[in-house]
Amino acid sequence: MRLKKAAVFGFLCAIIAEAQAKVYFEETFSDDEWQKRWTVSKHRDDLGVFRVYPGIFHADANASRGLQTSQDAKFYAISSQLTETIDNTDKPLVVQFTVKHEQGIDCGGGYVKLLPPEFDSDKFDGDSKYNIMFGPDICGLKRKIHFILHHENQNKELKKEIGCPVDEYTHLYRLVVQPNQTYSISLDDKLVSEGLLVDDFDLLTPKNIKDPTAVKPEDWVDDATIPDPEDKKPEDWVDGPALIPDPEASKPDDWDDEADGSWEPPQIPNPDYNGPWSPKLISNPDYKGPWEAPLIPNPDYRDDPLLHAFNTAYIGFDLWQVKSGTIFDNILITDDVEYAQEFADKIFFAYRDVELQAKKKYDELVQKVKDEEGENTFDDNDTEEQDDKEAEEAAPPVLKEQEEPDELDELFANYEQQLGIKDEL
Template structure:
């Protein structure tokens, strides 16, 4: 009967989970593409140009069972995969949300994983690096370059020139083996926000945080203005009243011979050279002095100098000259004729404009990927464009948070010895090492008497442990679903049968008197086991803290 109970609880749990996690955000949606959809090839197309030699393949994700992503499968390759919308998106002062998931099966060493937004007139089949784009957003990593890029192209209303503007200070890339969610939000007040894993990573203004700036300065330097010939802009000048001291010798050398070591040490061989021609080497017979020049034997160390302090001319070591002062320079004083730093006068900028509608990008006609990477195994999924920020946040909470927890559990199962992802909460105290050090230990955070479990508590706790396993079985084995459905009929019948069964009375001859019944042991208050919970706080070198709990069963001493 316990098995039936477990199946029922798993069925309810699985059904609740399915209702809580939607397959995609609520409408309205401009575009949404999951590569779990088998018809994705009807919407997304690679470029036919020979440059794009990277292979795309839809595969199951390592850490999220039953999820499929599209992966870049070729190393050192160019990739293209884009789609064009049936009708372009005109923002018209609406919020723009661009979002997608990516993961690296291998650590991203050098390559892009960014997404591009295209105008309506682009053709996915002939896409090239020269194809115009409107927005570029996503990870880009190579060497010291490690950032989540955000660039957009804006048309100068004065000249009609298209100018690319790039975010100055970008967040860094999450370079691990987990799915990561990259979100860009551009609002009608010309502010933007970048979220990574549904958490804020960067906020700013389209008008202030990009280079070059969208709006030019209102005033500029007059290119025709020239500094007057009599303008004095030297704030300090040599003191005209200062004179060089009489004892100042500008010709004194900076270094002199050490007077204590003028003479060579005892045993110095002044008349012996340090090296001599090697007597064992003879001039080659084919050597032509007219062609090669005069032949000279290679030199070796003079054997007579082996036991001497030195050979050849002696040069005493040099020391700093205590009388050296260098070239004399007069001290500086304030210049009485100083007029200040000269700067050209300002004039109105003839190319000035103040565009407050930068957030209204050109009509958006498509989206996709166009990048180069030396690393293979870059996966993508759940590409989204929306104008409803609230719906996207809601879906991220319902869908991505649940997936993130599932990835964490699966990662610890597959790679239990590797480092936990930053969103994982450690279940046991790690061994302190390196930058880690316990800074505080709080004992007896919680004490709890350990009482024997009754039947209901035991069933509930066991059910909690196996519910996750049963849910996975439901997804992979439909027979279990049928068995659980049948249990809805079997369980009431079983309960009725047990309740109606008459209780057998024990023969009077076999009954024991109350005096023969073994006395039950009653536990004294001091004999109960206690569960002691301790907290350890680990402090990292970067200031971050981590709380870890330990649990220990302890039997107190009797009074």
């Protein structure tokens, strides 16, 4: 009986906890209504185009659908409104989403921005004020997870460096900001950074400063070493001269003192010369170390109990990408870490191994197509120009730049069946 009561009690607690979780935004792009929920910025007419697409290789054609950048060397700007404005003053703020750089990104952003209520979706650009920016950013050797806070009209970046993956697989990014002004960042459910906001950001003036009126005492000893007073110069030490007349030199027979001046033998290095002598150095017994002014309370310091708190009403992607193809998906904003974990388990971890298998078999399929199409592609008697043209025509469509996913879907009409993964989901 007790066991039954305990089970019922645990079940009720779980229901209550779930009911208490507040979800402000949840987007998986699994339906065709996504365009009604997202607004493309109108601040310029040459922005890159987003499309919803599961990727060339994927775990599931519907569940893997995400918001993908589709044009190279473009700025992108798109945003969506939360169900309600979130004030995280006295509650956790959890931001979670997945990123898949399927194109093998060379230079481009993969981060989201949380935006205030006064945000204008139509004018969204890089100058738009935001509360938080979070997520991966890759360009050449720069590969980092950004975490930036807006504070007193300035964007302040996390002082710690956090690396991010550069492979072609889906990765889960999670940021948690707590009311006690701590934060944590996780990558694929593994903690990669945590700490106090006040410690890891330059947000406030220092609590303590060096006393500007302090003066180093006259008797302060800051020489770490001194000459050994007991050290004596050896009696056979030769400290000069460094050069001596060459004893083997002789005055030339044709030397004319009246015409050439008084002859002197050339100078050569003194073989006995030891150089200037100085006593060896020893530790100074009176050494006190480098002098620094003592710290005093900073009269300009002001604590900020709302350092962590923002009013957030929108989420958006404001990006530049050289090579397009990044897929953003499974976006969640909530005040409940446990719910975020459950959401991640359902939409990310349940598919991760299947995606790895799909990529492996996809690569094998592509290689097979390349091998089969390439066998009779080239003619040694053709010109180089003709070879290039035939190579382009023979390349399987999946390897060519595509604007519409339908062409890829046509090539792999029975994609999941070929990979043998459909029944595993």
